[in-house]
Amino acid sequence: MKRRTVEDVMTTEVVTVAEDTPFAEIADALAEHRIGAVPVVDDGGRVAGVVTEADLLRKEEFKPDDTGERPLRGRHRHHALAKARAVDARGLMSAPAVTVRPEATVAQAARLLASRGFKAAPVVDESGALRGIVARRDLLTVFHRSDDDIRDEIVYDVLVSRLWQDPSEVHVEVHEGVVRLSGRMELKSLVPIVVRMTAATEGVVDVVNDLAYEHDDTRPTAYPRA
Template identity: 45%
Template sequence: MKNWHVDDVMTQAVVTVTEDTPYRAVVDLLIRHRLSAVPVVDDFGRVTGVVSEADLLRKIEYAGDEKPRLFEGRRRRGERVKADARTAADLMSSPAVAALKGTPIAAAAREMDREGVKRLPVVDDLGRLVGIVSRGDLLKVHLRPDDDIRRDVQEGILHIYLADGGPRVEVTVQDGLVALKGHVDRWSSADIAKRLTRQIAGVVGVVDELEYDYDDSNIHGTGIAFGAA
């Protein structure tokens, strides 16, 4: 069973700017390429920050508002500084929220949600840019063919984790919805099959119609560790 990472869905040809890129040039790049943000890289290709549409809009938001307000917070003061920015170095949010190459797509999705960003630069161990992944890219896993998902369930789960290899279990997949129907030796086997199937890339849901001979649900632990990808 393949574990999907940001490397599998990221865009490798990334539009970037340098720290000395002028404000208007950044605006032009975002509009021309229909982007919401662009990574800022140094001479070695390392990501030093990200400039987003929100960063650029500070110049409009604070236009004509030269004096800081009384008791203005730190965040507002930072936004006001960006309103006077002329280059990417002054505009960018730094350090950049990025994903290390090899990050599972589930972890990348959680990072996007936690940080409230729409895309993540993907970097190598030295911080050099190797790609960029967007929310839309992460959703690509749900375009996987049903036959590929069925094969993952049969070969990556049933044949490995069920004592008899799962010959009595029928797997059907329709638009990413997996149905498991048949017979297994015990409740824990059915539970393992169901839980691991949910973790397969592209699965939108699992219909559990498995029957079992022995109910071991009261025995703690199944011998399998389930970690969040």
């Protein structure tokens, strides 16, 4: 079962800045290219950090108010204040950057972005050199598959190649990514396996399980007493 990787969906043309890039140039780059973040690369092309729109907005957040006083700061706002005083990418960036490898699966990248609350992440090789960037919208391309394509993979890859099931016994219907499994399996224990592998197929939105079975092999066998 082929899984698309980050390398398959990432954007390779990446807007970057150097560590000494001034604040105003970074703001201009984000506005010009309509992006929310930009990787910071060192002289060797390795990702040193990331500057986001939120990092730039710290300067506005910590400006003095009309009375000349700064807004109150909590104990967790030390780094935010440091960013507000920064004048270049070195002071603005979050480091080390949260990155992803090109060979990571789309699912792994999606979990990373979701767990960190990020919209995108730089893609780096084993040396830390920038290879591209992957955004949430890139990861959603796994759902751009036709229903026929999804059905063919489930039938020929999941049922026939991996589980050695007779495709005439299991009926697979796909409508807008939702898969309905019906028919009959020989063993009850195979039913959740088929459902799980079907759900793992790229492009599947949901699985409706209407499968029956011939034999219940999940119940303990009773042996006669000696």
